[in-house]
Amino acid sequence: MPALSGDRPAAEPSGLIAAVEQAFEPDGWLAQAAEQFRPREGQRRMAIAVAETIAEGGVLVAEAGTGVGKTYSYLVPALLSGERVLFSTATKTLQDQLFSRDLPRLVQALGLPLRTALLKGRGSYLCLQRLEVARQTDAGGDRSIQRVLAKVETWAQATRTGDLAELPGLDERSPALPLITSTRENCLGAKCPQFRACHINTARRDALAADVVVINHHLFFADLAVRESGMAELLPTVRVAIFDEAHQLNETGVQFLGLQLGSGQLLDFARDVLATGLQQARGLADWPRHAADVERAARELRMSAGDAYAGSKLRWTGLQPEGVDPEGWSGALAAIDSGLEAMQAALDTVSELAPDFVRLFERAAELRRRAALFAQASAPGAVRWADVTASQLRLVESPLDIAQAVRERLLGMKTQPVADAEETPPYSDDDEDDMASLQAGWPSGDTARAAAAQEGERPRAWIFTSATLGTDERLSWFTEPCGLQDARILRVDSPFDYARQAAVFVPPQLPRPADAGHALQLARLVAPAVATLGGRTLVLTTTLRALRTIGEALQQHFGERGAVEVLVQGQGTKRMLLDRFREGDSQGRAGCVLVASASFWEGVDVPGEALQLVVIDKLPFPPPNDPLVEARAQRLEQSGRSAFNSYFVPEAAVALKQGAGRLIRREDDRGILLVGDTRLTGMPYGKRLLAGLPPMRRLHDQAEFEEALAELAALRPPESAGPDAETAADFFDW
Structure with missing residues (x-):
């Protein structure tokens, strides 16, 4: 029977470190319990650093290269510590993997009487x-x-x-x-x-009774912002918090630590009022008229953006976004307030009939409050913009990073506030599916330390880890926007022999990325390589336009031959595409090339022969016209720093490293990274970007590239060999 929370005494600091060292010995617990375990010095180093941080308290930022085995490096000391632990992952997929696969294996291997729980957001x-x-x-x-x-x-x-x-x-x-x-x-x-039967409440009760709780970053920041009640009993007792895939923390955090209002929210609200009113209070108010008024105001808000194209982000430095008619804008906001006010009045008259009406009344009040805030100037230290889609408009006010929130709300450090909390409450519902109770009742760092000192307890331990956290020794790309400049830093290199396992090639004959024909020329260059390998290729693009161009070109070419199946993001769910890609040419099926963007740049694990060529269309610099990017760059320039060298290049380096990380996932993997951007070898900053990549050998010309492809193809068994190889000249005829 697993022990209830609190039954397990915490390990003494020296005892914990010794236990962790023993666990990672060649003949230790892990080697005896797990056949696949292989001692790795980097993994042991990281595990000891995590154990020391847990024992002493404080903050550890650990970058662990692919293949280090960072999951066990933090799981083993955390589980052996006897402390109540919170694990947070970047996505719900990784969350499920940690809870359903990694944790059970390790708990069984170590023979620990632990109770674990999985907690996700409402959605x-x-x-x-x-x-x-x-x-x-x-x-x-x-x-x-x-x-x-x-x-x-x-x-x-x-x-x-x-x-x-x-x-x-x-x-x-x-x-x-x-x-x-x-x-x-x-x-x-x-x-x-x-x-009583609510699944969310059941999940929360399970978390309260657990020694180990697994959540995700969206859930953590959603509740850090909203502080919804429900988990106050758990979190003050959590002494160890570990964030895996921490490189996503800043961008995840700013989604929730701001303010948002969208025409879609208003339409959803009107729909909910109409459905509830007709079902539970038909005839007691003119629900169709009230809903129609709010819907009309929401559409007026979208129409106020005029001819702005879908996908654009409108700068917003004055009282309304750029390019928006002031009269139309103020009229839309006034119509929203008027419609919601009338809706509130109607809901108030029936509030005693059902709790649904009370919640709808509160939603109307919140939407009115946000509309009023967006009618005023933005808060100091924040950036505003308007997201335009084909049918909706979303208003966003966001902090530039999460540094202040982390230092004040997590670590308890005092910093100068950038806005009045009463005027701009930190709330965002960009990811409503992850909105759930988690942070309520978490004491501030100062309060926690004072209480810990009073009761003789050790301070909390915060561990942040990822395979990619920066390019300099202090990992400034991650630590600065997250307010963790004072953290202990650990960098553990990958154990892979990249010089032997992988090569990088920058085709010198490609046009510059700004050239209108760049994507098509890249597709023509990649196609014969795909044919040589019989698929086994992942193409990562930086824009949706390049995604469409390359995907359509490859589908047209290979569709006529049938030798390779071309998968394109958007033509199926991510899970379906990845499952098919991993199958490759097994069971007599055609090999695959997958053309993807955005979410496929990280978190995609395709070990083995199914992936031997990763193509990145161009250097992944942040879009300079994005309002949040612009504001961050301006802040650096105002402080006397170069925005290009201090922001754009590090951002591109980390993203490039993430994309390149899809290639080599195991000690026996082999592959080539092709970057279709001659700036990587022709511009001075290219050296910094190349230095940030794993130490792969360089291929200097097309002949060396084709020779490396032939070597990869020769590694495959004869029955899985692809079609006759095409030359670049053959393909350029197409």
């Missing part, structure tokens, strides 16, 4: 009340949504956790998801008829 769990409402309202008559609801209803009878990730075949983009999940705004709380 990850089935809301039984929302499902009931959706079923009664007939889902608007949409048959596809009705089919999904029927499947969910059947699954709901058997699930214990309510975690929608367990439901096979449920598309993460399904329009049915908002109908069966709750948000902080529409949750009825203790007044909900399904409160």
